[in-house]
Structures are given as C-alpha cells and as structure tokens.
Amino acid sequence: MKKRSKAMWEMEAGNDKPAMTMGLDLGDRYSRYCLLNEESEVVEEGRIQSTEAALRRHFEGEARQRIALECGWQSPWVSRLLKTLGHQVLVANPRKIPALTASVSKNDRNDAEALARFAAADPKLLSPVHHRSLKRQQDLNLIQARATLVHARTMIVNAVRGLVKSAGGRLPACSTESLPVRGQASIPPSLVTVATPLFKQIALLNEQIGSMDQQIEKLAVKYPEIAVLRTAPGVGPLVAATYVLTLDRPDAANRSAGAFLGLRPGQSQSGDSDPQRRISKAGDTYLRSLLVQSAQYILGRFGPDSALRRWGLKLASTGGKRGKKRAIVAVARKLAVLLHSMWRSRQRFQPFPQPATEAAVA
Numbered sequence: 170m171k172k173r174s175k176a177m178w179e180m181e182a183g184n185d186k187p188a189m190t191m192g193l194d195l196g197d198r199y200s201r202y203c204l205l206n207e208e209s210e211v212v213e214e215g216r217i218q219s220t221e222a223a224l225r226r227h228f229e230g231e232a233r234q235r236i237a238l239e240c241g242w243q244s245p246w247v248s249r250l251l252k253t254l255g256h257q258v259l260v261a262n263p264r265k266i267p268a269l270t271a272s273v274s275k276n277d278r279n280d281a282e283a284l285a286r287f288a289a290a291d292p293k294l295l296s297p298v299h300h301r302s303l304k305r306q307q308d309l310n311l312i313q314a315r316a317t318l319v320h321a322r323t324m325i326v327n328a329v330r331g332l333v334k335s336a337g338g339r340l341p342a343c344s345t346e347s348l349p350v351r352g353q354a355s356i357p358p359s360l361v362t363v364a365t366p367l368f369k370q371i372a373l374l375n376e377q378i379g380s381m382d383q384q385i386e387k388l389a390v391k392y393p394e395i396a397v398l399r400t401a402p403g404v405g406p407l408v409a410a411t412y413v414l415t416l417d418r419p420d421a422a423n424r425s426a427g428a429f430l431g432l433r434p435g436q437s438q439s440g441d442s443d444p445q446r447r448i449s450k451a452g453d454t455y456l457r458s459l460l461v462q463s464a465q466y467i468l469g470r471f472g473p474d475s476a477l478r479r480w481g482l483k484l485a486s487t488g489g490k491r492g493k494k495r496a497i498v499a500v501a502r503k504l505a506v507l508l509h510s511m512w513r514s515r516q517r518f519q520p521f522p523q524p525a526t527e528a529a530v531a
Contacts, residue, residue, distance in 0.1 A: 186235060187257055192284030193238040194277045195219060195247060201277040203285045204234075211282065219243060221250060228254050237288035237295060239263050239280070245300045259288050261295035264451065301417040308388060309414040312407070315381040316455055322374040329367045336360055346375050385410050394419075398508050400518040402473050403463030412508055415456045419513045426509040427502035430457050457501070464500035468493075475520035477503060 189212075194201045196219055204213040217227050228234075228251060236251055237259045238244055248258045261284060263270050269283055287294045301309065322345060329352070330340050336357045343351050349372040356364045388410045389395040398409035416426075427433050431451040466472055468481045477500060485496035511518060 187233045189232070190235045190285050190289040191237070192281040192286070192288065193236055193247075194281040194284065195238055195241060195243045196277060197243075201281040203278070203281040205285045205289050209286065209289050214278070214281075216277075219247075221246075224250060225254070228256060231256075233257060235259065235288055235292075237261055237284040237292075239269070239284065240298050245306060248300055249303065259292050259295055259297045260300060261287070262298050265296040266294075299417065301414070305414055305417060308391070308410075311381060311384055312411050312414065313455070315378060315385070315407075318374055318378050318381070322371060322378070325367050325370055325374070329364055329371075332360055332364060332367075333357065345371065349375070382407070388414075394512050394515070397511055397515055397517060401463075401504065401508060401511065402475060402478070402518070403466035403504070404508065408459045408463055409508075411456050411459055412505075413512070415453050416509070416512075419509065426505045430460065430505050432457060432460070432498060432502035432505060460501040460505055461497060463504055464497045467500055467504070468497060473520065476522065477507070477520075 188207055190205045190209075192203045192205075198219060199216045200219045201216050202214065203211060206212050217223050224247065231254075233255055235257045238247065238261065240260050240262055244260050248260050251258045261269075266287070268287075269275070269280055272279065272283075284295070300306075326345055326348065333340050333352075333356060336359060338355055338357045338360075340348070340352045340355050349368045352368060353365075386406050389399075389406065392410070392413050394413055395406065395409040398404055398412060399406065404412075416429075425433075429452055431454075464481070467475070467478050468485060472478050480503075481496045481500040484499055485493045488495065507518075
C-alpha cells in the first residue's frame with residue numbers, strides 16, 4: 170500500500186505523544202504494521218521486510234511516530250534502529266498482555282492493530298520493557314554462550330556416565346574438569362570406542378568454558394559495581410556480572426527485585442480469597458537459577474556466618490524438607506534485594522548490618 174503523505178504526520182514540537190501511532194508485529198521474514206491517526210482510526214496497513222534496509226526505507230525521514238512492538242528475538246535491534254530514526258518506541262511485554270498471547274483470533278494483522286490501540290490509549294497497558302545497550306548486550310551474550318556450553322557439557326557427562334553404568338561400570342566421583350583424565354581408566358573395554366569421543370568433547374568444553382570465565386572476570390574493569398556485589402557471600406564473578414547485565418541499570422527495580430526475577434509467590438487475590446501460590450518464575454530464568462545456587466551456598470556447611478544465613482537457617486528448621494526448599498528460595502529473594510541495594514549505594518556487604526537508629530547514633 171502506498172505510504173501516506175508526510176504532511177499528515179506533522180505535529181507540534183515538544184508534544185510527548187506523536188500524532189500517529191503504529192503497531193508493528195515483527196516476523197522472521199516480514200513484519201505487519203497498522204497505523205492509527207489521532208482519532209484512533211486505521212489509516213494504513215501493510216507489511217515490511219524484516220531487514221534493516223527495508224525498515225530504513227519505510228521509516229527514515231518520516232515524522233515522529235509512536236511505534237509499539239512485542240519483545241522478542243528481533244526487538245532489540247529493531248527498537249534501537251527506530252530510535253535512531255527519531256521515533257518513540259515502546260517494547261511490549263507479551264507475558265503481561267493476554268489479549269495478545271491468548272486471543273482466539275490471533276494473527277499478525279490483528280496483533281499489529283492491537284499493539285497500536287494499546288499504545289494509543291495508554292502505554293502502560295503494554296507493560297513496556299527496556300532493552301539494554303548494544304555494548305551491554307554483547308557482554309551478556311558472552312554469559313549466555315557460556316551457559317549454553319555448560320548445558321551441553323552436562324548433557325555429555327550424564328550420557329557417558331549412563332553408558333558406563335549400563336555396562337556394569339561406574340565413573341569416579343570427581344569434578345567435571347578432572348573427569349576426562351580420571352574417567353578413562355574406568356571405561357569398560359567394550360565402550361572405549363564410543364566413550365573416547367565424548368571425553369574429548371568434555372575436555373574441549375572445559376577449555377572453552379575456562380577461557381570464557383577469564384573474560385567474565387575482566388568485566389569488572391568495565392562495570393565497577395561487579396566488585397561491590399562480589400563481596401556478598403556466594404556471589405562470584407559470574408553471578409555479579411549476570412545480575413548487573415540482566416538488570417542493566419540500578420533503577421530497573423527497587424525493593425521489588427525479588428518479584429522482578431520471579432522469586433516472589435504469585436497472587437490471585439479476590440475478595441476474601443487469597444490462596445497461597447508458588448513463586449511466579451517470571452523474569453530471567455538463568456539469573457534466578459544462579460541466585461538459588463548462591464542461596465544454597467549461604468545455607469550450606471561452608472557458608473560464612475551472617476544475619477542472612479541465620480535468618481535462612483531459622484526458616485529452614487521449620488517445615489522439614491519442604492521448609493528447606495522454601496528457605497533457599499526465600500534467601501535467594503532476599504539476596505536479590507540486597508544486591509540491588511548494594512548496587513545503588515555502592516556499599517560492600519555487611520554480614521550484620523546495624524539498625525538505622527544505631528547507625529545514626531554512631
């Protein structure tokens with residue numbers, strides 16, 4: 170469809186809401202769009218190739234628009250491109266918009282119009298998310314690539330242990346780093362041909378993961394807050410770097426950092442009914458798993474003494490085995506809030522913080 174005249178999109182300088190609002194449903198090859206005027210009437214619909222060149226041809230030189238798109242694999246680079254072209258971009262959180270994800274008439278055309286109407290009515294309806302900068306995204310890619318290699322290594326280790334066990338043998342209990350050397354002697358002769366390539370892959374992955382760990386260690390030079398977060402127990406360079414790069418900025422969450430990472434129980438309150446629910450598991454899955462691992466260390470036998478550890482152990486002592494699991498999640502949630510507070514204040518971890526009144530007197 171032919172594009173509308175640029176004169177139709179003129180608006181007063183300084184107006185926060187552009188005159189025209191667009192919903193853009195991104196696809197791998199083509200993206201559907203729907204353009205609304207100030208009266209929320211559809212004035213243009215169509216599709217664009219999902220390439221930088223095609224998006225530039227369509228949006229470059231046009232008057233400023235409010236453009237809403239769903240968060241996904243392509244939304245980071247598309248949102249950055251549209252912002253550089255002078256448009257106001259809103260990245261919708263699809264998890265919080267059931268009208269899009271659970272619609273009985275879901276298709277690209279309807280999704281584009283729904284995005285446009287939500288953005289025109291009230292941007293808060295989109296629960297907009299903030300994409301990190303390209304530089305931070307590249308650093309976070311390093312952590313995500315490492316997590317992929319660790320997952321692949323775990324699958325190979327489990328496979329080779331299962332193969333040896335099925336043949337009546339057993340590999341020694343040892344670290345993954347030493348398994349390729351110590352495990353060779355425990356391979357039954359009938360499995361040497363099959364297991365040797367697997368051990369070689371484990372050794373190669375160990376080397377690659379170790380190289381990535383060294384690169385993650387160097388991130389503290391670019392992000393000084395990582396060194397502050399590492400003073401907390403159970404928080405090493407990987408956890409601190411993942412926390413900083415995932416939240417992106419200290420004002421992304423406040424005391425709701427635990428809820429932001431899905432460590433708070435979900436809510437379904439209505440009238441007098443307020444049932445107890447499991448944690449929401451919203452937010453970044455990998456960072457949540459790292460915080461749970463940190464909480465397990467804090468409550469473990471090697472965890473240093475601190476007010477957080479004492480609180481968690483007291484909680485774990487009630488409720489048996491289930492109480493221990495709940496204590497781990499609770500400590501992970503408190504740790505998420507604590508790290509956020511340390512990030513904002515740039516203060517190192519205090520095992521036994523003073524109450525506000527005592528601190529004022531001191």
